[in-house]
Amino acid sequence: MPERVVITGGAGFIGSHLCARFLNVGYEVVCIDNLSTGSxxxxxxxxxxxxxFFIKHDVTEYIYVDGxxxxxxxxxxxxxxxxxxxxxxxxxxxxxxxxxKAMGLAKAKSARFLLASTSEIYGNPLQHPQSEEYFGNVNPVGLRGVYDESKRFAEAMVMAYHRNHGVSTRIARIFNTYGPNMRLDDGRVLPNFFSQALQKKALTIYGDGSQTRSFCFISDIVEGIFRLCRTEYHDPVNLGNPEEISIKDLAEMIVNxxxxGAExxxxxxxxxxxxxxxxPDISRAMDVLGWKPVVGREDGLKITLDYFKKKVSEIH
Ligand SMILES: NC(=O)c1ccc[n+]([C@@H]2O[C@H](COP(=O)([O-])OP(=O)(O)OC[C@H]3O[C@@H](n4cnc5c(N)ncnc54)[C@H](O)[C@@H]3O)[C@@H](O)[C@H]2O)c1
Structure with missing residues (x-):
């Protein structure tokens, strides 16, 4: 019998790559998605x-999976x-x-569980780079609090199921990821820059562009998640690319x-x-998973450029 994985959000950017990865290694994949931001x-x-198997369903409602x-x-x-x-x-x-609901499914089926958490749980960090021991600097009533606090709550829920019900859980704290299957209009910096540059519009930088981000190519993140699933490591693990770049330098790289010649x-x-x-401080991922990103920025951006070129041509 093949192993069976349920992927909530499987029609989204990262989820769809995970569907592909698990299918490729012989799993049966049940993708549950309400298509609110995915496709x-x-x-x-x-x-x-x-x-x-695709099930169109809102996972805030009871999740039923046969078998x-x-x-x-x-x-x-x-x-x-x-x-x-x-x-x-x-x-x-x-x-x-x-x-x-997703934890309930894992508990009922005695399944292993992995939560997609985020670097956003560190908020506007006072520690740099961010290690898993850092508890973060989040404003619960700020606009971004809806995302940051929902993920912080999710982590607490996962650890409660692990400690109280013995569910075998994992928490991946994912940092900015990019690659094919991102929506052109999803508002994140890379789709914005590609969309603007390919349409010869000026690239919009918020602030003076000195703020930094680190971007990890999707295949590296998928590999990290895949390895984490195979461990019995229950504390959070950062997954991301520690190579930092300022937003201004990134814009210049994309124009080139x-x-x-976009402005x-x-x-x-x-x-x-x-x-x-x-x-991210990825020491833990290196120790526990023997993982680090292997796709260089230029290579990852070139693959992503090919994808966005196709997307832009579809809207013209
Ligand atoms: N992309 C990143 O850089 C990044 C970084 C950190 C964490 N993450 C996490 O990884 C996960 C996937 O992110 P993504 O970039 O692929 O985003 P995405 O928007 O492309 O994918 C999310 C998917 O979840 C689905 N979804 C949303 N609400 C749902 C609901 N109530 N019921 C069923 N489906 C629902 C959407 O339709 C979409 O397909 C998210 O949990 C996100 O917080 C992503």
Whole structure:
């Protein structure tokens, strides 16, 4: 019997790559998604496979899956700031009620569980780089609190199920990830920059562009998640690329890669609570998983550029 994995949010950016990875190594994949921020396009190539099942469902409601389940990956949640600011209550609900329902499924099926948490639980960090021991600097009543606090609550829920019910849980604290299957209009910096550059519009920089981010290519994140699933390690693990870049340098790199000569427009007002720095300390992932990112920035951006070129051509 093949192992069976349930992936909530499986039609989203990261979820769809996880569907592909688990199918490739012989799992049956049950993808549950309400398509609020994801798209059936991301899973279109799997829909006819006998080992892939799609259930359109809101995971804040009771989750019913027929038959055995070996692993539950809880990835459902709006993830881009534009999405979670647009869907604040849905975001809080999927982190709280959705995590409760997904944990309930794992407990009922005696399945292993992995939560997609986020670097956002560190808020606007006072420690740099951020290690898992850092508890964060989050404003619960700020605009971004809906996402940050829902993920913090989700982590607490997961640890309670682990401690009280003995569920075999994992928490991946994922830092900024990019690659094919991101929505062109999802509002995150890379889709924004690619979309603007490819349409020869000025790239919009919020603040003076000195704020830093570290971007990890999707295949590296998928590998880290896959390895974490195979451990019995229950404390949170940062997954991300520690190579930091300022937003201004990133904009210049994208203008050069696209070769479109687009301009860069600096100093749009910085959004509320936008973190100034963001960089993972991945020592734990290196120790526990023997993992570190292997795809260089330029290579990852070139693959992503090909994907966005296709997306932009579809809208013209
Ligand atoms: N992309 C990143 O850089 C990043 C970083 C840190 C954490 N994460 C986490 O990884 C997960 C996936 O992020 P993503 O970038 O793929 O985002 P995404 O928006 O592309 O995917 C999220 C998916 O969840 C689905 N969804 C949302 N609410 C749902 C609900 N109530 N019921 C069922 N499905 C629902 C959406 O339709 C979508 O397909 C999220 O939990 C996010 O918090 C992502």
């Amino acid at each position: 059936k396009d991301n899973i279109a190539s799997f829909l006819d496979r006998p080992d892939f 055995p389940v070996d692993l539950v990956l809880h990835f459902a949640s709006p993830a881009s700031p534009a999405d979670y600011l647009d869907l604040p209550i849905q975001t809080l609900k999927v982190g709280s009620l959705g995590t409760h 890669l696209t070769g479109t 860069i427009a600096i100093n749009h007002p910085l959004p509320d609570g936008d973190p100034q720095v963001r960089k």
